[in-house]
Amino acid sequence: MLTLYYAPQSRATRVLALLHELGAADKVEIRPVTLRRHDNTGAADPANPHPEGKVPLLVHDGVAIRESDAIMIHLCTLFPEAGLMPQPGTPEHGAFLSWMAWYGNVMEPVIVGQVAGIEHPAYHATFRGLKEMQARVTEALSRGPWLLGARMSAADILVCSTFLWMPDSAPRDAAVQDWIKRCAALPGQVKALAFEATLQAAA
Template sequence: MPILYHSPNSRSSAVVTLLDELGAADVEIREVTIPRQDGSGSPDAANPHPEKKVPYLIDDDETVRERGAIMLYLTDMYPQAGLGPLPGQPGRGAYLSWLSWYQGVMEPVMVMQFAGLSHPALGATFRDPATMIARLSEALARGPWLLGEAYSAADLLCSSPFLWFPESAPDDPAIRDWIERCAARPAVKRTAERDAKVAA
């Protein structure tokens, strides 16, 4: 049985939402503690992640870390849900690109912006907030979702920081409407409720 290691109200919450969207009831969710940015929490000896972080997925002999990789693994594992194009299907390249873009561009840019860091080398490597916003806006001008007409795990992943930090949402109508559509997904609401109960 696959096992997802999760800590409530953390980056792994998006993967819990994906499991709900996929109908992946056979994946066990195990809650662990993690160190938090506010100084609370601590590494959990029960967490097999090599850095004691979440999310972490174990599927028999396979181990998967990093949200984009885990989401790709799961959407390939549960193709019937239609939340990510499979190899050979139209949109596969765009799907892989968005998952990787989130990890390699979007999250670093947002963290640097939050930390007040700015340097030409950082902008050249990871882009800048204006470029990040432009990429999202261009994609959403072609359809309601990042891949066009179909909601995918790429939308779930890329919208997640704006759901956590609404004040970080750019003043762009297409992006704000997309964030609202993502936030309205029943699975997103169920994860928030689940995390609140566990945290309490």
């Protein structure tokens, strides 16, 4: 059994979008929960088993899986027929894993540091800054329409999710902007946002 603990307009949105792209949304129970938001509204939901009260959290036969990149890799492994992750053991799979890990290890800390106004040599030596983060994405998309080249993958959904949430953090490069538009128009993204709108209208 698969259960996704989810809240609208959160990091769980990209997981829901991936589920639709995988054709697996009907195979996972979507369980909405409340969150403590950054503006101090809302509250942690006691029904959410995440140890920090966050989302997304995927529970697979009683085992909890945290962090967006881990959840998305796990889902791509469970539903390989969608082709959103290169075959394990191939060089392309290594490149895919690099982007998935880069998101959590570099991109998100850079974005949070930018928002928080963090200025410290150790911080910038470890993660670099917004300019360097944007350069990695721009360089990748100069070689093809997707991060892995000709092939769209779950890495595009994950990495682009921040730019969809915070457009001002995205490079102004034409190829990057075109990629963002294509990611926003993916059927899974459209369905995820429609689901969120319905959920919020019923609240």
